[in-house]
Amino acid sequence: MARVPQQKRSEQTRARILEAGKRLFMRDGYHGTSSKKIAAEAGVAIGSFYSYFDDKKALLLALFDQHMQRVHDLVAERVAEAGAGLLAEDGRGLIRTIVDQAIALHDLSPALHRELEALAHTDPDFGARQRAEMARTTQTLIALLEPHRDRLRVDDLEAAAWVVVFSMESVIHSMKMHEPPIAEERLRAALADAVYRLLYRS
Amino acid sequence: MARVPQQKRSEQTRARILEAGKRLFMRDGYHGTSSKKIAAEAGVAIGSFYSYFDDKKALLLALFDQHMQRVHDLVAERVAEAGAGLLAEDGRGLIRTIVDQAIALHDLSPALHRELEALAHTDPDFGARQRAEMARTTQTLIALLEPHRDRLRVDDLEAAAWVVVFSMESVIHSMKMHEPPIAEERLRAALADAVYRLLYRS
Amino acid sequence: MARVPQQKRSEQTRARILEAGKRLFMRDGYHGTSSKKIAAEAGVAIGSFYSYFDDKKALLLALFDQHMQRVHDLVAERVAEAGAGLLAEDGRGLIRTIVDQAIALHDLSPALHRELEALAHTDPDFGARQRAEMARTTQTLIALLEPHRDRLRVDDLEAAAWVVVFSMESVIHSMKMHEPPIAEERLRAALADAVYRLLYRS
Amino acid sequence: MARVPQQKRSEQTRARILEAGKRLFMRDGYHGTSSKKIAAEAGVAIGSFYSYFDDKKALLLALFDQHMQRVHDLVAERVAEAGAGLLAEDGRGLIRTIVDQAIALHDLSPALHRELEALAHTDPDFGARQRAEMARTTQTLIALLEPHRDRLRVDDLEAAAWVVVFSMESVIHSMKMHEPPIAEERLRAALADAVYRLLYRS
DNA sequence: TATGAATGAGCATTCATTCAT
DNA sequence: GATGAATGAATGCTCATTCAT
Numbered sequence: 122m123a124r125v126p127q128q129k130r131s132e133q134t135r136a137r138i139l140e141a142g143k144r145l146f147m148r149d150g151y152h153g154t155s156s157k158k159i160a161a162e163a164g165v166a167i168g169s170f171y172s173y174f175d176d177k178k179a180l181l182l183a184l185f186d187q188h189m190q191r192v193h194d195l196v197a198e199r200v201a202e203a204g205a206g207l208l209a210e211d212g213r214g215l216i217r218t219i220v221d222q223a224i225a226l227h228d229l230s231p232a233l234h235r236e237l238e239a240l241a242h243t244d245p246d247f248g249a250r251q252r253a254e255m256a257r258t259t260q261t262l263i264a265l266l267e268p269h270r271d272r273l274r275v276d277d278l279e280a281a282a283w284v285v286v287f288s289m290e291s292v293i294h295s296m297k298m299h300e301p302p303i304a305e306e307r308l309r310a311a312l313a314d315a316v317y318r319l320l321y322r323s
Numbered sequence: 324m325a326r327v328p329q330q331k332r333s334e335q336t337r338a339r340i341l342e343a344g345k346r347l348f349m350r351d352g353y354h355g356t357s358s359k360k361i362a363a364e365a366g367v368a369i370g371s372f373y374s375y376f377d378d379k380k381a382l383l384l385a386l387f388d389q390h391m392q393r394v395h396d397l398v399a400e401r402v403a404e405a406g407a408g409l410l411a412e413d414g415r416g417l418i419r420t421i422v423d424q425a426i427a428l429h430d431l432s433p434a435l436h437r438e439l440e441a442l443a444h445t446d447p448d449f450g451a452r453q454r455a456e457m458a459r460t461t462q463t464l465i466a467l468l469e470p471h472r473d474r475l476r477v478d479d480l481e482a483a484a485w486v487v488v489f490s491m492e493s494v495i496h497s498m499k500m501h502e503p504p505i506a507e508e509r510l511r512a513a514l515a516d517a518v519y520r521l522l523y524r525s
Numbered sequence: 526m527a528r529v530p531q532q533k534r535s536e537q538t539r540a541r542i543l544e545a546g547k548r549l550f551m552r553d554g555y556h557g558t559s560s561k562k563i564a565a566e567a568g569v570a571i572g573s574f575y576s577y578f579d580d581k582k583a584l585l586l587a588l589f590d591q592h593m594q595r596v597h598d599l600v601a602e603r604v605a606e607a608g609a610g611l612l613a614e615d616g617r618g619l620i621r622t623i624v625d626q627a628i629a630l631h632d633l634s635p636a637l638h639r640e641l642e643a644l645a646h647t648d649p650d651f652g653a654r655q656r657a658e659m660a661r662t663t664q665t666l667i668a669l670l671e672p673h674r675d676r677l678r679v680d681d682l683e684a685a686a687w688v689v690v691f692s693m694e695s696v697i698h699s700m701k702m703h704e705p706p707i708a709e710e711r712l713r714a715a716l717a718d719a720v721y722r723l724l725y726r727s
Numbered sequence: 728m729a730r731v732p733q734q735k736r737s738e739q740t741r742a743r744i745l746e747a748g749k750r751l752f753m754r755d756g757y758h759g760t761s762s763k764k765i766a767a768e769a770g771v772a773i774g775s776f777y778s779y780f781d782d783k784k785a786l787l788l789a790l791f792d793q794h795m796q797r798v799h800d801l802v803a804e805r806v807a808e809a810g811a812g813l814l815a816e817d818g819r820g821l822i823r824t825i826v827d828q829a830i831a832l833h834d835l836s837p838a839l840h841r842e843l844e845a846l847a848h849t850d851p852d853f854g855a856r857q858r859a860e861m862a863r864t865t866q867t868l869i870a871l872l873e874p875h876r877d878r879l880r881v882d883d884l885e886a887a888a889w890v891v892v893f894s895m896e897s898v899i900h901s902m903k904m905h906e907p908p909i910a911e912e913r914l915r916a917a918l919a920d921a922v923y924r925l926l927y928r929s
Numbered sequence: 930t931a932t933g934a935a936t937g938a939g940c941a942t943t944c945a946t947t948c949a950t
Numbered sequence: 951g952a953t954g955a956a957t958g959a960a961t962g963c964t965c966a967t968t969c970a971t
Contacts, residue, residue, distance in 0.1 A: 124951085131951070150445050152354045155944060166953040171946070232444030235437045242434030242500070243352045255501075284494055284517065291493025292486055298444065299454075315486070319521060326934080330971085333934060357961060368936045373963060528930085535930075554849050556758045559965060570932040575967070636848030639841045646838030646904065647756045659905070688898055688921065695897025696890055702848065703858075719890070723925060730955080734950085737955060761940060772957045777942065 123179065124172045135173045137163045139187065142180045147230035151181060151240070182246065185237065188229050189254055196222045196261060209268040212321050217313045219262060223289045224309065231298045258286055266320075274322050285316055325381070326374040337375045339365045341389070344382045349432035353383060353442065384448065387439065390431050391456055398424045398463065411470040414523050419515045421464060425491045426511065433500045460488055468522075476524050487518055527583065528576045539577045541567045543591065546584045551634035555585060555644070586650065589641065592633050593658055600626045600665060613672040616725050621717045623666060627693045628713065635702045662690055670724075678726050689720055729785070730778040741779045743769045745793070748786045753836035757787060757846065788852065791843065794835050795860055802828045802867065815874040818927050823919045825868060829895045830915065837904040864892055872926075880928050891922055 124131070141163035145154040156177050160170040174180040199218045200208060208215045227234060241251040262282040266273065275281040289312065296308055328334045343365035347356040358379050362372040376382040401420045402410060410417045429436060443453040464484040468475070477483040491514065498510055528535070545567035549558040560581050564574040578584040603622045604612060612619045631638060645655040666686040670677070679685040693716065700712055730737065747769035751760040762783050766776040780786040805824045806814060814821050833840060847857040868888040872879070881887040895918065902914055 128951085134951085150441060153445060156946080157944070167946085168948085168953055168955095169951080172951075176945070230444075232441045235441035235444070238500075239352055239434045239437040239441060242432075242437070243355055252501075280513075283497070287493045287497040288490035291489045291496070294440075294493070295485070295489045298440075299457075315521070319517070328934095330932090330934070332971090336934075358963080359961075369962090370936055370964080371934080374934075378962075532930085538931085554845060557849060560967080561965070571967085572932055572934095572969085573930080576930075580966070634848075636845045639845035639848070642900075642904075643756055643838045643841040643845060646836075646841070647759055656905070684917075687901070691897045691901040692894035695893045695900075698844075698897070699889070699893045702844075703861075719925070723921070734953090734955070736950090740955075762942080763940075773942085774944080774957055775955080778955075782941070 123175050134163075134165060134169060138165065138170060138173055138180070139184060143184050143229075146181060146184065146233050150232055151177075151236045178244070178246065181237075182250065184229075185250060189257075192222060192225050193257070193261070195225050200265070208265065212269055212272060213313065213317055215265055215269070216317045216320070217309070219265070219285070220289060220309055220313045220316065223286065224293055226290070227293055227297050231294055234294065259283055262286060269321075272322060273320055275320065281320060285320065289316065325377055336365075336367055336371060340367065340372055340375055340382070341386060345386050345431075348383060348386065348435050352434055353379075353438045380446070380448065383439075384452065386431075387452060391459075394424060394427050395459070395463070397427050402467070410467065414471055414474060415515065415519055417467055417471070418519045418522070419511070421467070421487070422491060422511055422515045422518065425488065426495050428492070429495055429499050433496050436496065461485055464488060471523075474524055475522055477522065483522060487522065491518065527579050538567075538569060538573060542569065542574060542577055542584070543588060547588050547633075550585060550588065550637050554636055555581075555640045582648070582650065585641075586654065588633075589654060593661075596626060596629050597661070597665070599629050604669070612669065616673055616676060617717065617721055619669055619673070620721045620724070621713070623669070623689070624693060624713055624717045624720065627690065628697055630694070631697055631701050635698055638698065663687055666690060673725075676726055677724055679724065685724060689724065693720060729781055740769075740771055740775060744771065744776055744779055744786070745790060749790050749835075752787060752790065752839050756838055757783075757842045784850070784852065787843075788856065790835075791856060795863075798828060798831050799863070799867070801831050806871070814871065818875055818878060819919065819923055821871055821875070822923045822926070823915070825871070825891070826895060826915055826919045826922065829892065830899055832896070833899055833903050837900050840900065861892075865889055868892060875927075878928060879926055881926065887926060891926065895922060 124135075138159065142154075142159045145159055145162055154177075156170055157167055159177075159180070160167045163170070174183065196218065199221065203211075203214055203218070208218070229237075237247065238251070240247040242248065259279070259282050262285070263278055266278060266282060270278065273281065292312060296305075326333065326337075328337055340361065344356075344361045347361055347364055356379070358372055359369055361379075361382070362369045365372070372382075376385065398420065401423065405413075405416055405420065410420070431439075439449060440453070442449040444450065461481070461484050464487065465480055468480060468484060472480065475483065494514060498507075528539075542563065546558070546563045549563055549566055558581075560574055561571055563581075563584070564571045567574070574584075578587065600622065603625065607615075607618055607622070612622070633641075641651065642655070644651040646652065663683070663686050666689070667682055670682060670686060674682065677685065696716060700709075730741075744765065748760075748765045751765055751768055760783070762776055763773055765783075765786070766773045769776070776786075780789065802824065805827065809817075809820060809824070814824070835843075843853060844857070846853040848854065865885070865888050868891065869884055872884060872888065876884065879887070898918060902911075
């Protein structure tokens, strides 16, 4: 049903709706945003909204996919920058990359992030998406940690990746939510340090 | 305007609405539950619902308060059981108590828990409640950790309490959400161990 | 259905409901007042309200009757005071009595007065009551004006009474409604003068 | 939020809702009319009602404005017809114009008219509208009477205009409300005569 | 007599969605 | 491609009224 853009004007319209949706979802949450408001914010008619997206949920799913793609691209980029070899040696650098990725995950606003998690429980589409995302993230981390295996305190790499990702997730969420008075860079450093000491020997 | 129960029949009705609300909120989430459905589930007329609660939000706040009260009572009980002196000596026992408390927090279903966090961002009432709850929890932990101060790796007790509570929160959330194949008791033990090693020396 | 008071406590309860209803109807209007609020204002249970009055409408009708009875008693009293003979001679005194009566009619608050007129159009019970009241008022005035017949400018006494009552009604309504800066006594005097000159010769 | 019509179909729908609202408000009163009934009477969906009007009150205010505009246009037209010069000379013609205007005011049904006055007391929006309307009407009358100043019995022109408008208002209201057996034209004539003799010398 | 718990029809309003233009 | 008028199911909530205690 959703229109597949074939002209560049069309592509622009789609992009404007995505941006408007992101802005409003982040500000007012999924349930606090109506399709009409999104269309108005994007400066298009409500009919156009439904030309490009099946419904409000489809828009959020598209935004979610877009966002996750960017997060993964960011990690890939960071890894490429540092050089695979370097990261294999530098445990602290690796952990910092992971921390940055986890923080990037929260660019979609803490509240929306939580709402997505809540929806994952209620709605099968969001649930599937979230499970896939989690698997992908865990696999990335395992691949990155694999070369460090002998330097780690933990034996079960899968469990370790799992614990690290989600505990960081929570600390970062609180951090974003409650706006601590400490500069973010200090928090990133402290978090990376804590995780490093949790995972690595001595 | 909310009715103040004066007869025992009334108290029962209020309790039935609270239970019905809890059941539906946990199953379908806050936004997926209507006041009419709650009344039906409780077996009362919609008018009765509004006699006891100003609106759907008031019901959720009442459930939240009830839930938090139970969690705090649980901790107090556990502390009393173990004996103040014992806990002061036994770092591992203390951490296990804290882990149990954090897990008890999730009896209100992971999805609802997440929705509450999302609401805290959007709605001032939920925000205030959440901040108060966070302060209360952190203070409890600081009080419990205080006697162990010289055995801890960390200097900043407040920050430590904060990090511990929220990182545990997330791990437990994921645990509850994704139903891992490992027995819960093993996870509780592993989590307690990780936290202990994070906080305590050697 | 409505309880007929048989004990003095009962009579008091009925009186308290009447007073409470009057107070609220005058302040918030008929449609802005609920039976529950009336009961609360009277300090009785809602069940008691329905013991004494069939419904909200019955209460307003009772208040209306009570009010009109007082207005007519007032006129009768005033007439008695002045003495029938005196009024027969003194046209100005008579008119002043009439003006006072018309003003007394408005003690029930301008808004409620208007609402009653609107209800008279929609609801047969109020309509009948209003027509009866109008007939009674007109007859009283005709009886009072009868002895002055030869001093009046008008021939049709019935029409004259009718025009006088209702035009005064409106002026008084506006007066009460818009709170003019002039002292009420001056307005009463001016109104009486105008009416006198309208009705009487030279 | 109210839709601003951009297509002619839309303008028609808005007009149909206005008409339906007028019909029902006049027949059943403001409080006896629900938004659903209005939509049904207009033959549109309830959603359409709320596209065009914020709520029931907004519809009544729109009807009120529309009505008052027509009344004032009528007067302007009548004045133009007679010719400014003629009216300046002809006191009786002027008064008749004023009487006609006052009667036109009541085309909105006596009951609704009364309900509007009651609402003006309770609701600030209606209050403001009514005060503005009263000022406008009084100013029009003062402007019309100004050239006749030396022929009038009264000194205070403003007060005179005020008294005339409101006393006529009431007489007309009663007239419309109680459907007197006399032909309307005779009543208009009688009323104009009374007012003329009240205001003018000899 | 008096109480207040309980009822449910009905009202105002929103919003995702469709479709004729 | 784009528009926006139209839809109506569903929601939150009120309030007059009944009846068991």
